[in-house]
Amino acid sequence: MTPLPRSFYDRDTVTVAHELLGAYLVHDVAGETRVGKIVEVEAYLGEEDLAAHSSRGLTPRTRILFGPPGFAYVYLIYGIHCCLNVVTEREGNACAVLLRALEPVRNVHERTCGPGLLCRAMGIDLRCNGHDLLSGNLFVAARMDEEERCIVARPRIGVAYAGDWAAKPLRFYLAENPHVSKR
Template structure:
């Protein structure tokens, strides 16, 4: 990378969730663990729109599990799916809203394996664990940044993956966004 990536400010996350989701595409996610930077380019995300969204974890309201999702923007909501795969969401909009963006896939940039297609593989590659629940994503060792080498791309909008339980209305909403033609997208 020719120049240092510029860290995204908290205000970036304190906006409409679908806008944040689309604008996270192409950004770098930088996680520093024991002095080693692991960097991936965000290529696929899903938006979750709060308690009214029947696919969102916050559809059942504030619980110990969803506390971080109701917290301030720019923090991590990390949880286990199927009791074994770590997934990470980025909290958006003002505190109390219960909205977030699920990270579905990243393109490896530095110190990552090719296995980053899917939320669980992405977290494993970045070293994201349940210990990162509620972490500030505007910190020096865990943050998003503008990629100075970013090239233009088209965004594809599709329904989210695996949310049929939310009913036809919510399952069919085009709230999954990914970079067209990127080989690291989990599902085309």
């Protein structure tokens, strides 16, 4: 498996979100390669998106979002759970896709149906913030099959504070996959 090129991430965020479904998240943890198939994501559309961290502008925490595409933005929720986003679009747009759920493929033995569980099972923590996803030890690899995928679009989870943005169908998942966090 090889990392997707930077050009994959340097596109419209919703397009990237759709194309991440069925791709593989790969992380080498202490010599063990963990692999999970991405089955659920959420798109965050930059500073105008009130659910996005970038809606408050450029801060030390969000500087990765404003950088070039193809980097990991990892943050803590509730002070305990890490969440992994991939930065998308051109530098300065502050867009990203949150990885919400994986189907375990190799050396993943814990639950992966939720962004915090996904990170724990894959060995992803705050040290991965700012990591270049074109590296050989934490990256996304292309889908291996060309079969048609049925993608479901729903509102994102846990963003009720974001007004009209909370209702936008920016959460995407593979229909019928048992590892999706919420239907």
